[in-house]
Amino acid sequence: MQSYQSTTGAPTTSTTTSSVTPIIWFDKDYLNSNEGLMKIVVIILSLASFIVAQFGPNNGRVSFYCFTSMSAFWISLTLFGLYAFHVVEKMYTFPWILGEFGYSIVWATFYFVSSLLMLIGGGVQTVVAIFGFFACAIFGYEAKRNYIRHQNNEIAQGERVSSQSMA
Template sequence: MSNIGSGGFPTSHTTSTTTKVTPLIWFDKSYIQTIPGLLKASAIIIDLIAFIIAQFGSSSSGRVGFFSFTSMMAFWLTLILLALYCLHVVEKLQSLPWLLGEFAFCLIWTAFYFLSSLLMLIDGGVHSAAGVFGFIAFAIYGYDAFIKYQGYSAGEIAQGDRERTTIGQNNA
């Protein structure tokens, strides 16, 4: 008697997952050439430009303060994340749910940039230019959140290689 089900597929199978990570901390500039690396690098540049533009103008309202907080926190946190990836610290600590954490981070900063950019556009003047750069950052963080969600849903790891193989077995 065989364990072949309908359609000729085995009714039992084994799934094997192999994760390959480098336990060393080393600088890898090639990460910046990947899509996640490019997103982080471009977000850092846009965050800084948006912050600098927001400092011009006559208003020192809470709107400008919120936008400045959003852009500077995004700048520093994204810069730290980029450094962690370039130094392969994320790969060394691959047991942590990096993709889920980054998804949450990107989602929060997407919401912060949307709200603060709208407020800057309402403020008008030179702050409208900061709002435009804020919406560019909003799009970058939103797309990065989408990528992180897809990776997390697919069971990927943030850095390193993970291979899954499924082997059918017959228990005759």
């Protein structure tokens, strides 16, 4: 709660509360939202690039890329499930946006480095690198979005309601 003086000299108070639904339920509208679609695209890109990477030679570069893509696949799939079933909304006190910001930065970096390494191999690995650069761009965009949402003091799911009253 913050107090400040209004222009008329009367004290004013501002209250911010979070409005969340405490039950777990499946939200099919999340599948069509921008956040849901980006997670679906990352999941598909990660799985497809992992499968294509298996057709190349087995070396350290491919192993690092496979680690990156499979980790992104499982973590993004888990986050997708948590958001689709509104588990994130139920646990709104956890800093989800900040956590996703960190995850997006790290995996954008992993995808960028592993995709550059895959370009060295040529052939099938070039296709894998292209998938990786697309995934890197999506993770970078998510990081930017989450940074802005964190700066605006938003919560991951639910609503934050502000009200002002004259004291």
